[in-house]
Amino acid sequence: MAIHRDHELHGRRFGRNLGLGIALALFVALVFGLTIVKVSYLDPSRMPAAAGAAQ
Amino acid sequence: MSDISAIDHGQEAGFGDFVQLLKPRVMSLVVFTAFVGLMVAPVPVHPFVAFTAILFIALGGGASGALNMWYDADIDRVMRRTAARPIPAGRVSEGEALGLGLGLAGLSCVMLGLAANWFAAAFLAFTIFFYVVIYTMWLKRSTPQNIVIGGAAGAFPPMIGWAVATGGVSVESLLMFALIFMWTPPHFWALALFMKDDYSKAGVPMLTVTHGRAAARAHIFVYTLLLAPFALGLAFTSIGGPLYLAVALVLNAGFIVGAWRIRRRDETAAEADRYKAERDFFRFSLAYLFLHFSALLAEAVLRMTGIGGW
Numbered sequence: 001m002a003i004h005r006d007h008e009l010h011g012r013r014f015g016r017n018l019g020l021g022i023a024l025a026l027f028v029a030l031v032f033g034l035t036i037v038k039v040s041y042l043d044p045s046r047m048p049a050a051a052g053a054a055q
Numbered sequence: 056m057s058d059i060s061a062i063d064h065g066q067e068a069g070f071g072d073f074v075q076l077l078k079p080r081v082m083s084l085v086v087f088t089a090f091v092g093l094m095v096a097p098v099p100v101h102p103f104v105a106f107t108a109i110l111f112i113a114l115g116g117g118a119s120g121a122l123n124m125w126y127d128a129d130i131d132r133v134m135r136r137t138a139a140r141p142i143p144a145g146r147v148s149e150g151e152a153l154g155l156g157l158g159l160a161g162l163s164c165v166m167l168g169l170a171a172n173w174f175a176a177a178f179l180a181f182t183i184f185f186y187v188v189i190y191t192m193w194l195k196r197s198t199p200q201n202i203v204i205g206g207a208a209g210a211f212p213p214m215i216g217w218a219v220a221t222g223g224v225s226v227e228s229l230l231m232f233a234l235i236f237m238w239t240p241p242h243f244w245a246l247a248l249f250m251k252d253d254y255s256k257a258g259v260p261m262l263t264v265t266h267g268r269a270a271a272r273a274h275i276f277v278y279t280l281l282l283a284p285f286a287l288g289l290a291f292t293s294i295g296g297p298l299y300l301a302v303a304l305v306l307n308a309g310f311i312v313g314a315w316r317i318r319r320r321d322e323t324a325a326e327a328d329r330y331k332a333e334r335d336f337f338r339f340s341l342a343y344l345f346l347h348f349s350a351l352l353a354e355a356v357l358r359m360t361g362i363g364g365w
Binding site: 009013015018019037041 | 067068069070071073074101103104107110169170
């Protein structure tokens with residue numbers, strides 16, 4: 001039996017790899033976003049109480 | 056023999072099979088209740104942190120599902136309802152499910168700790184442990200009270216959501232837990248009444264098998280009575296209000312009436328109408344939980360506008 005480049009098996013593997021790739025890309029974006037939020041908005045030194053104590 | 060002839064083309068998993076291992080329908084309940092638990096808490100959470108926290112709570116729930124499917128593959132093969140799952144269908148191996156479950160469990164707990172706080176992360180880890188070890192490995196196959204105690208695993212997500220915001224536990228989060236915990240047994244026993252062949256074939260000691268179907272009908276009724284005070288009690292805490300109370304009154308009255316119908320029927324009557332009352336009760340139980348938590352969410356939104364609560 002000849003092996004076709006576009007066998008159904010390859011399609012399924014491509015779908016699996018694509019899904020995993022997208023999941024990993026989303027994870028990277030999530031960690032990046034979380035880092036931005038943590039350092040920009042939730043930085044303890046920017047909290048009102050800390051700012052007051054520093055003055 | 057060539058390499059190609061050794062490949063079974065029909066059996067290789069697609070991405071969707073791995074998603075199915077995470078039990079997406081159960082995940083949707085986890086997401087919703089955890090989201091409500093987080094939103095009704097008195098401490099505001101940054102939206103991105105909230106989104107991340109809910110995502111990883113859901114992923115932790117998914118990891119539990121994968122580990123459950125790994126351990127229960129033998130009985131899933133026997134039950135009609137579960138025979139098409141990825142492992143019994145031969146698309147995913149048991150080792151793959153175990154690896155995915157353990158990997159996602161670790162990832163979700165660590166990420167929840169980093170995104171929110173370590174109390175919430177420890178709570179999530181305990182929930183996964185409870186579902187996989189206490190329920191799946193121990194109780195499910197050994198006692199007809201499996202659903203009662205195992206239901207705790209499904210009841211923890213709103214407490215985890217609350218813990219994400221507050222870093223602790225309170226009366227409100229305990230009552231949200233109690234609402235799901237007491238709701239789970241009648242919900243599953245109703246399912247067991249009209250899916251009767253499955254559990255007995257698999258040798259799972261469901262109440263309907265060990266104590267008889269009449270006992271299960273009585274238990275459903277008693278649990279709906281015991282559930283009502285917890286559901287109504289939530290109305291008088293800081294997260295309740297008149298709207299929630301009205302919704303809870305209607306839903307609990309309906310739930311008790313439905314359970315009473317099941318209680319007074321026998322098997323002949325049930326088989327005559329193909330378990331209509333049991334199926335109706337099961338469907339109503341889904342709406343029951345969804346609407347209680349929706350009402351809590353509505354109260355939180357109303358409080359933001361200054362008209363919610365007491």
